[in-house]
Amino acid sequence: MKILINLFGRFDRLDTSINKWLVNNSILLLRISMGLVFLGFGILKFFIGVSPIESLATRTTTVLTLGVFAGHNAMIFVASLECVIGLCFLTGMFLRVGVWLLAVQMIGAMSPLLIYTGELFPGPMHAPTLAAQYIIKDIILIAAGMVIASTWTGAKIVARPQTMRSSLKKRIPNVYKNLKMVPD
Template sequence: MSVGLLFVWFGALKLLPGLSPAEDLATRVMSALTAGRVPADLSRPLLAMAEMLIGAGLVTGLLLRLTLVVFFIHLAGTFSALVVLPGEMWDGSVAFPTMAGQYVLKNVVLLAAGLAVAAHLRPDTRSSDDDR
């Protein structure tokens, strides 16, 4: 529940330009990952909506498997900043993250929370072709 609320909150901040401290970093990473094809004016609301949908899925439990897939893809994009923008993430070596690097690395906690949610999912009970 708390991770979901956090995603809704941080996503909502990205809907209003200038309110999210991660907005610039997130849009630059998105631009780098898409080779500049997705401009900041488009990536910011896309990221905001994705984060808010992830949050809503985690809070309500609706479409939880799909929510977790999007959640893990989102985190992969977040962690890619460590490689895509290394000059901003590291102060000389991997042992010394900058403040921005620390901001990204703290997402390990969110990753652990997502893995905990995924580990407690009930097995898919839909019948397979072998059951017919």
């Protein structure tokens, strides 16, 4: 039994160390990951026939821009937007602009769910097509963008280390809110 308690104690210290590392690095890694995703998928859209969502994205962009961008120009517009977002997130420069562009891009990316509902959820059970699933997963990008946006004024995650043993009895870990509004 003593060996088991010793092993649990070691694991508990490892868990606490990992948590401290995550507090210090997770938002940076999230920002870089999102930057890579947007830059990578944006670059694909510059090339005709490479992006699996090309047809749907082209039609949606044409509708949303009232025909200002149509055909391959619509894809160039979306590709450029995604690459700019990716670069903002990767470099951390103009991050506030990048997050606002992300918000605009996500409105466009999610809009086919309303514009082309019948096409994206066909059949008797209204199961989503692969394209619909591709769009629905953008909810995660929206949430990640919100986390990154919360840091653009310098906010950080604050570590309040707890042992695993002390947190096992709680349904959810304590969330400490210490918000002080700073006047302009």
